[in-house]
Amino acid sequence: MNVLNEGAPRTTQRGSHALLRPPCYAVPRPPRPGRAAQAGLTLVDLLLGMALGLFLCATAGGLMVSQLREHKHLLAETLLQQDLRNAMSLMQLEIRRAGAELEAHELVPEPGTEARAPHAVPMLEVLLDGTPVPPTTSGDGLVLSFDRVEADAGKRRVDRGFRLRQGQLQYLLERSWQPWNDGNTVHFTRLLVHLDRQAQAAPACSCPDRATTCIASLQGQLVEVVLTGQSLLDASAVRSLHSTVHVRNDHLELAPASC
Numbered sequence: 001m002n003v004l005n006e007g008a009p010r011t012t013q014r015g016s017h018a019l020l021r022p023p024c025y026a027v028p029r030p031p032r033p034g035r036a037a038q039a040g041l042t043l044v045d046l047l048l049g050m051a052l053g054l055f056l057c058a059t060a061g062g063l064m065v066s067q068l069r070e071h072k073h074l075l076a077e078t079l080l081q082q083d084l085r086n087a088m089s090l091m092q093l094e095i096r097r098a099g100a101e102l103e104a105h106e107l108v109p110e111p112g113t114e115a116r117a118p119h120a121v122p123m124l125e126v127l128l129d130g131t132p133v134p135p136t137t138s139g140d141g142l143v144l145s146f147d148r149v150e151a152d153a154g155k156r157r158v159d160r161g162f163r164l165r166q167g168q169l170q171y172l173l174e175r176s177w178q179p180w181n182d183g184n185t186v187h188f189t190r191l192l193v194h195l196d197r198q199a200q201a202a203p204a205c206s207c208p209d210r211a212t213t214c215i216a217s218l219q220g221q222l223v224e225v226v227l228t229g230q231s232l233l234d235a236s237a238v239r240s241l242h243s244t245v246h247v248r249n250d251h252l253e254l255a256p257a258s259c
Contacts (some may be wrong), residue, residue: 068243076234083186084229084241087169089182093246094160095223099123102155124221124247126195127163135195139206140164142193142223145173148250164191169227190228190240197221197251221247 044129082103101123125132129140141163148158161172167187171180182186197219224243231237 009034030100035058073234073237076173076231076237077234077239079185080229080231080237080239083181084227084239087180087188088241088243090171091162091225094144095124095142095161095225095245096248097146098123098160098247099221100146100148101249101253102147102149102183123249124195124223124251126193127161135197138192138194140191140193142195157159162191162193164188185232185233186214186229188227189238192224192226194224195221217252219251221249221251223247 021217023100123143123146123196126135126137126139127133127143128137128139132139132143133139141161142157143161147155151153159172159175161177163170163172163177165177167178167189168183169188169191170177172178198221199217199219224242225245226240226242228240230237
C-alpha cells in the first residue's frame with residue numbers, strides 16, 4: 001500500500017525520463033460575503049416607495065384636474081363676457097341713431113312755412129312680450145327706426161329691434177327676427193329696457209295763417225338696458241351688464257292745438 005505524501009514532489013514516468021511535479025497545496029477559498037454586504041430592498045422599503053409614488057401621482061392628478069376646471073371656468077366667463085359686450089355694443093349703436101330723419105328740419109319750419117306732420121309710427125318703442133308699452137313702463141325688448149340713404153335705393157326707412165325669447169337674444173333685421181347669439185354657449189336670462197324722456201325747451205313757430213302758434217314739445221331720450229347671461233359651459237358663470245344710452249335724436253311731439 002503506497003501512501004501519497006501531499007507535501008512531497010510527485011514523479012511521473014514519461015518514456016525513460018522521470019518528471020518531477022510540484023507539490024499540490026490546498027488553496028483556501030475566499031470567504032463568502034455576509035448578509036450585510038448582500039443587503040437590498042426589503043418589503044417595507046418597497047411598500048414605502050409605492051406609497052410615496054401613489055401620493056405623488058394623486059397630488060399631480062389633483063393639480064391637473066384643478067387646472068382643467070379653472071381653465072374651463074375662465075373660458076366660460078370669457079365667452080360669456082364677449083357675447084354680453086358684443087350684444088350691448090350692437091344695441092348701443094342702434095339705439096343712438098333711432099329716430100334719425102333726413103327732413104327733421106321740416107318738423108319745426110321757419111315762420112311762414114308749413115310744418116310737416118311727424119311720422120305716425122313712433123321711432124322708438126319699448127316692447128313687453130312683443131307688445132308696445134308706454135315709455136314709463138319697463139319691457140323686455142324694443143323696436144326702433146331711422147332713415148338711411150343708400151347708393152342704389154336712395155332714402156330708406158330701416159327698422160331694427162331686440163327682444164328676448166327662450167334664453168336667446170333676437171335681432172330685428174330687415175323685418176325679420178333673427179337669433180343673434182349661439183344657443184349652445186350662452187343663455188340670456190334677462191333683458192330689461194326702460195325709456196325715459198326728459199322735456200327740454202319747447203320750440204315755437206308760426207303757423208302759415210299766423211293766427212295761431214304751433215306748440216311743440218322737444219324731449220330728450222335716455223334708454224336704460226340691463227342684459228344678464230349665463231354660460232352653458234359652466235353654470236356658475238353668470239354676468240350682467242348695465243348701460244344707459246343717450247339717443248342722439250330728440251323726440252318731437254306736437255300739441256293737439258297746434259296747426
